[in-house]
Amino acid sequence: MSNLVLDAKGWVFWDVEIGGPTWCALWEGRPWLFDWDKDNVRWHAKKSITMDTVKCLPHNMDDSLQQIYHDMHLRCLSRVVEGD
Numbered sequence: 001m002s003n004l005v006l007d008a009k010g011w012v013f014w015d016v017e018i019g020g021p022t023w024c025a026l027w028e029g030r031p032w033l034f035d036w037d038k039d040n041v042r043w044h045a046k047k048s049i050t051m052d053t054v055k056c057l058p059h060n061m062d063d064s065l066q067q068i069y070h071d072m073h074l075r076c077l078s079r080v081v082e083g084d
Contacts, residue, residue: 006031006054012066013058021069022046024057036069042076043069 010025023034023043031054034043 004055006051011059011061012069013060021061023069024049024054040076042073 006024006026008026010023012021012023014020015022018035020038021036023036025032025034027045031049031051033046033049035046036042037044
């Protein structure tokens, strides 16, 4: 994975340490990890990481499943903005 380019979309992977999905993405110009908040159905910023750490993270989730998490997050944000 020497040609890995991290962007704002990043990717979601199953984190065996926490037993749930984690999103790795570029945020405010730095690589970050986000945990899935199942109670509020959204991503929660966990911590900033280095690109060396990014290179070691797994790619173990299908794109379609990754998209489901992103879609649920966006629906949650739209409810907050709309005041539901």
